[in-house]
Amino acid sequence: MSVTSQPNSLFQLVDPNSVKPHPLYLSIYGELEDVSDVMRLIQNSQYPRPLLITIENTIVNGHPYWKAALLLGWNQIPVEVREFPNQEAELEALLLENADRKKTNEQKVREAIAWERIEKAKAKQRQQMAAATTNQKLGRRVEITLVENFPASSPGQTRDKVAKLVGLGSGRNYSKAKKVVTAIDKLRQQGNDKSALDLRKALNEQSVDAATKLIKAHPSQSAKQTDDQERSCWNCQFCSKEQVKDNHTFYCYKFGLLSFLEKDAQTRGEECLAWRYRWSDSDSCQSLPKNSYFTLTLPSHLQIMFEDAARASGMTLVDWTCHHLLQAAQSSKIPLEV
Known part of the structure; x- marks a missing residue:
């Protein structure tokens, strides 16, 4: 469809x-x-x-x-x-409804990020349709995936398209503005609300270039700390570690029950505009439920192996261990008290 x-x-x-x-x-x-x-x-x-x-x-x-x-x-x-x-059709309807409203530069950037997600979904859909058509012509079964030599838009073309759509001019200008908005989010995640506000004012009340210069003139150490942080539901403030009805569903304090069968944790984290780093000092996480813990002693030779596995999953060692122990307990049908 x-x-x-x-x-x-x-x-x-x-x-x-x-x-x-x-x-x-x-x-x-x-x-x-x-x-x-x-x-x-x-x-x-x-x-x-x-x-x-x-x-x-x-x-x-x-x-x-x-x-x-x-x-x-x-x-x-x-x-x-x-x-x-x-979800992309739902998001497109939302964006089209607000196409003519007066917007700040920051709002335009956030719209463009959402439009990029929609364009990516449409490109994937076109590729799937082309592959299905080729399968049909070759008499292959429908479930066989065939990578079609389909001309997809380059990242530069997509940026130019969404920049023009939201009124940011060129794709180059949008790329600069996107970096500013990313910096604003990172400052907020680290609890540096004043610097985030200063950067937002420069972007919205002056220009994209003015905000870019502000970043270069006053690089924030707190923003740098999460530059290489992989975004994932597992390292988001709003992801609950409480047990839910099955092992592929988790509870988000922002959006309720979500399923990894629809989208994996890393993809959700990269696309989610509400994502907040779990271990930041921001006041926004103070009202979230706090977990209590008990001590579990494991052989020391497993530490490096477990840490590497947790890092590859974008999780902390504690979260990774809890997640897999919970899966093991559920698969053995041991009743859990939560």
């Missing part, structure tokens, strides 16, 4: 408290949003149009109207419930 295909929709009235904002909307556009104009609009007229929500009651389009309805104390709002074929 195409990334942009449109499935059937269901229209109904719901309590605005029963729906929730899209996490990527908050990551791209922020939680602070002035909806006073929207409140006046819907006070003086009927609700302009239904919100677009997923079957999980997550808002895709219409966040300002939803927030205004909550502030006005409404108990019913119209919604369109749509089942999207995949």
Whole structure:
């Protein structure tokens, strides 16, 4: 099914408290949003149009109207419930809805990062379709994977395309701006909120070049500390190590239950705009549940082997050990108390 295909929709009235904002909307556009104009609009007229929500009651389009309805104390709002074929189609609908809004440079960059994810999914889909067509022509079974000599877009072409789409000019300008936004995120992950704010002001109130020069003039040691840190769910602040219903599902404090069958931990970490380094000093992790531990003594000759295995998985030794011991316990059907 195409990334942009449109499935059937269901229209109904719901309590605005029963729906929730899209996490990527908050990551791209922020939680602070002035909806006073929207409140006046819907006070003086009927609700302009239904919100677009997923079957999980997550808002895709219409966040300002939803927030205004909550502030006005409404108990019913119209919604369109749509089942999207995949996460990229859902994200594309969200981005298209906000295409004409006024945006900061940082918001444009975060949009471009999301568009890169969509373009990557579309390219993969085209390759799969081309391979399937070739398999059919050659009389091969459908499940046989054949790498097709398919002309894919180069990284430079993709950057130029998404930069133009969000209004950042050239792919080169987008690449520089993306490095600035990455630096902002790393500063926040390390708890250096003041430096992150200074860099954000330079990017949004001056220019991409001004922010780039600020990084060069005042390189932050805290930002450098995570330059080589692999992003993974396992080293994210929001990943819980609590036992869940099976060994391929985990609980995220941001997005709820997630499955590694859909996407592995490293891919999720690289694509997630809410990812935060687990061992940072940021205040954002202070409210997360704290784990308690007991001591487990293992032969010392296993230490190097286990450390290497944990490092290859993008996990700490403790997390890696807990993960595999839990898998072993579950496979032996030993009842666990949690």
